[in-house]
Amino acid sequence: MLQLFFARLLSMFGVILGVVTLVFLLIHLVPGDPVQAMLGESATATDQVALRHALGLDQPLLTQYFNTLQNLVRGDLGTSLYSKEPIREMLARRIPVTVLLTLAGLAVAMAIALPLGSVAALNKDKFWDYTAMSFSLLGISVPHFWLAPLLIMIFSLHLGWFPVSGYQSWDSLILPALTLGTALAAILARMVRATLLEVLNEDYIRTARAKGLSRRAVIIHHALRNAALPILTVLGLQLGALLGGAVITETIFSLPGIGQLTVESIQRRDYPVVQACVLLISVSYVGVNTFTDLLYSWLDPRVHYHA
Amino acid sequence: MLKWRVLIPSVILGSWAILSLVAQWLPLHPNQITLAAILQPPSFDAILGFDDLGRPLLARLLMGARTSFFVAFWVVLISMSFGTLIGMISAWLGGYVDLWIVRIIDVFLAFPSILLAIALSGLLKPDISNVVFALSAVGWVGFARLARAQTLSLKRREHVQAAVALGAGNFRILRWHVLPLLLAPLTVEATFGIAGVVIAEAGLSFLGLGVQAPAASWGSMIRDGTLYMLIAPHLVLAPGIALCGVVLSVNLLGDRLRDYLDVKRKD
Numbered sequence: 041m042l043q044l045f046f047a048r049l050l051s052m053f054g055v056i057l058g059v060v061t062l063v064f065l066l067i068h069l070v071p072g073d074p075v076q077a078m079l080g081e082s083a084t085a086t087d088q089v090a091l092r093h094a095l096g097l098d099q100p101l102l103t104q105y106f107n108t109l110q111n112l113v114r115g116d117l118g119t120s121l122y123s124k125e126p127i128r129e130m131l132a133r134r135i136p137v138t139v140l141l142t143l144a145g146l147a148v149a150m151a152i153a154l155p156l157g158s159v160a161a162l163n164k165d166k167f168w169d170y171t172a173m174s175f176s177l178l179g180i181s182v183p184h185f186w187l188a189p190l191l192i193m194i195f196s197l198h199l200g201w202f203p204v205s206g207y208q209s210w211d212s213l214i215l216p217a218l219t220l221g222t223a224l225a226a227i228l229a230r231m232v233r234a235t236l237l238e239v240l241n242e243d244y245i246r247t248a249r250a251k252g253l254s255r256r257a258v259i260i261h262h263a264l265r266n267a268a269l270p271i272l273t274v275l276g277l278q279l280g281a282l283l284g285g286a287v288i289t290e291t292i293f294s295l296p297g298i299g300q301l302t303v304e305s306i307q308r309r310d311y312p313v314v315q316a317c318v319l320l321i322s323v324s325y326v327g328v329n330t331f332t333d334l335l336y337s338w339l340d341p342r343v344h345y346h347a
Numbered sequence: 348m349l350k351w352r353v354l355i356p357s358v359i360l361g362s363w364a365i366l367s368l369v370a371q372w373l374p375l376h377p378n379q380i381t382l383a384a385i386l387q388p389p390s391f392d393a394i395l396g397f398d399d400l401g402r403p404l405l406a407r408l409l410m411g412a413r414t415s416f417f418v419a420f421w422v423v424l425i426s427m428s429f430g431t432l433i434g435m436i437s438a439w440l441g442g443y444v445d446l447w448i449v450r451i452i453d454v455f456l457a458f459p460s461i462l463l464a465i466a467l468s469g470l471l472k473p474d475i476s477n478v479v480f481a482l483s484a485v486g487w488v489g490f491a492r493l494a495r496a497q498t499l500s501l502k503r504r505e506h507v508q509a510a511v512a513l514g515a516g517n518f519r520i521l522r523w524h525v526l527p528l529l530l531a532p533l534t535v536e537a538t539f540g541i542a543g544v545v546i547a548e549a550g551l552s553f554l555g556l557g558v559q560a561p562a563a564s565w566g567s568m569i570r571d572g573t574l575y576m577l578i579a580p581h582l583v584l585a586p587g588i589a590l591c592g593v594v595l596s597v598n599l600l601g602d603r604l605r606d607y608l609d610v611k612r613k614d
Contacts, residue, residue: 058454066470177602181595183546185553185566186587189573197577284459288550292573302462303554306469318458318466326457 044337052330059322063315064108068101079309094121095311117319122310130301130313131320137207138297141220141290142282144213146275148221149228149282156225157232158259164237172229179226184285188219188292205294216293220285224278231274235267242266269340276332280325287321353603356596363593367412377406378561388581395585398568399575404585410563411586415593418478418548419541425483427537430490431529435521437491438498448491455488464547468556475558482547486540493536494529501525531608538601542594549590565590 075088075097092098096107111118117127160172195215196204203212239245240263248258287299294300298317305313380400389396395404437448455463467481498521501507510520549566551557558564565586572582 054450055453055457058450059457062454062458066466177595177598178591181542181591181598183550183590183594185550186569186583186590189569189576189583190587192573193576193580193583280459281461284461287462287465288554291554302465306465306554306556311470314466314469318462321462322458325459 045334048330048333052326055326056323059326060109060112060319061105063319063322064105066315066318067095067097067311091121117316118312120305120310120313122305122308122313127313127316131298131316134296134298134301135320137295138283138286138290138299141213141216141286141295141297142279144217145220145224145282145286145289146279148217149224152221152225153228153232154264156229158236158264160229160233161236161240162259169233173233176226176229179222179229182222184219184223184288185292187222188215188289191215191218205292207295212293212295216289216295219292220282220289223285224282227278227281228271228274231271232267235270236263239263239267269336272332272339273336276329279328283321283325352599356599359592359596360600363412363589364416366409367416370409370413373409375403375406375409377402377410377563379403388579396579396581398582399571399579404581407563407568408565408585408589411565411568412589412593414475414552414558414562414564415545415548415590418475418482419544421479422482422486422544422548423537423540425479426486426540427490427533429483430487430492431494431526431533433487434491434494434496435498435525435529438495438502439517439521439525445495449495452488452491452495455485456492458485460485460488461547461550464551465554465556468551473556473559475562478548478551478557481551482544485547486544489540490533490536493532497529497532498525501528535601535605535608538597538604542597542601545590545594545597 075091075095076083079087079091089098096104099107115128117131119126120130123130156172156176160169160176163169192204192215195201202215206212245258245262248262249255253262283299286297287302289295290297290299291303298320302314302317302321305311305317380402381397387397389404395408398404398407433448437445464481464485467484468477471477471481501524507520507524510524515524548557549564549569552564552566553570555567555570557566560567568586569583569590572579572586575582
């Protein structure tokens with residue numbers, strides 16, 4: 041277990057180093073001059089030199105790279121070009137909203153997917169299966185940025201139940217969480233159905249039924265519990281989509297989170313902040329996936345033999 | 348039962364494809380502003396009404412379809428070619444080449460894909476070719492992973508071993524003995540890829556990072572429409588329904604295609 045733990049941790053740091061490198065290289069790899077793109081075509085040569093210097097782009101590539109790494113290890117993410125604030129403080133202020141939104145989205149997804157997938161699996165190839173899977177297909181095909189305006193139109197404008205946008209209290213999070221959770225619920229419901237169908241054919245399910253347990257008890261205590269593991273893995277992998285979706289969702293609902301900061305910074309051409317946001321989101325994604333991996337092997341002793 | 352599930356999506360996709368191909372010869376005026384018609388709802392004269400600048404929505408929708416199909420075609424073509432090439436080479440050569448390519452793939456997978464596309468197109472000047480670049484830079488990874496996994500298992504097949512024994516070169520084996528067998532899974536992946544790219548392009552345009560005015564994209568149409576949701580809901584509904592219709596059709600066809608190709612493989 042300990043060996044697996046350190047092996048996973050090591051590979052996580054490898055990937056994180058790669059992520060840092062790629063984010064660092066983004067500005068150099070993209071065709072064209074980023075400084076010119078940031079300042080626009082009418083910028084004077086003096087301004088361009090000044091910005092180049094402020095970003096450290098006038099130094100040799102390797103020096104820049106090691107400076108970046110050194111600063112990151114010290115927890116220094118630089119300062120914003122736009123507000124001159126330390127980026128670390130900007131992120132710290134925004135993180136809670138994004139974490140709340142992501143967790144709420146996750147909860148919505150689970151609340152929809154578990155019953156939907158179970159109903160589909162238990163009524164395989166029957167009416168409810170088709171209905172549930174059609175809904176799931178619809179959920180996959182409706183993008184966040186269209187579902188959100190629809191929800192706003194129905195629940196905020198016509199019914200007046202929730203605020204249109206902004207972040208005042210907990211009910212500001214309901215529509216964004218619904219937006220974010222539905223797409224994930226659709227994917228998850230398919231996964232729950234497939235896993236449950238596999239599990240339901242196992243011997244221990246038949247044994248549980250044979251010893252006289254009710255259908256309901258068998259599904260909740262025997263089938264869903266064993267189906268939980270693959271579902272957990274998918275959940276970890278889908279967190280990336282959830283975080284990516286949070287960028288769009290936060291922008292639509294004007295939630296002051298990391299995603300909104302990313303888009304705002306792109307519009308302001310505040311390059312260091314964009315870099316920091318992308319880094320933060322990707323590193324948390326890698327972290328959660330490593331954690332899921334470890335959790336998986338802790339929950340299921342069989343995984344050890346393969347590790 | 349089975350027939351309409353193929354027929355309806357094919358008809359939807361086919362008519363969009365034909366309409367967007369012939370759109371330039373149709374009597375449409377997507378950029379013509381009629382001030383008197385601003386935000387007018389659908390009527391007999393204009394089937395889908397007018398947008399916030401008094402431009403006919405139907406014509407704009409067709410322009411948006413052109414954008415969608417253009418981006419989807421090029422992104423899937425580029426990322427499939429590049430990804431497949433990288434994946435095949437990686438699996439075939441093995442050793443350090445494979446090790447490093449897998450590491451690079453892992454790093455790309457560590458980004459939520461839409462986030463990397465947003466960051467890339469945010470750095471570049473917003474226009475259609477940069478959208479293609481950003482989405483291809485993200486899209487090749489899936490194809491590379493698939494091609495690598497498939498090539499690894501094909502490597503041990505008898506016909507490939509026989510080709511090696513006969514002294515065929517690397518290129519010859521990959522082109523004539525491996526690639527043909529990769530086509531089925533790659534086609535399925537590409538089909539779902541189209542759905543993903545159509546949504547991603549609209550998403551980028553929604554954020555203002557895609558095609559720029561006066562060119563139309565379904566994503567930017569939805570964004571512009573959200574400002575007038577209360578008085579002119581058709582501005583949001585029309586492009587959204589078009590977008591979902593296309594994505595849903597592609598997903599349905601992809602599902603059928605996957606089932607069909609799987610059945611064939613089992614035979």
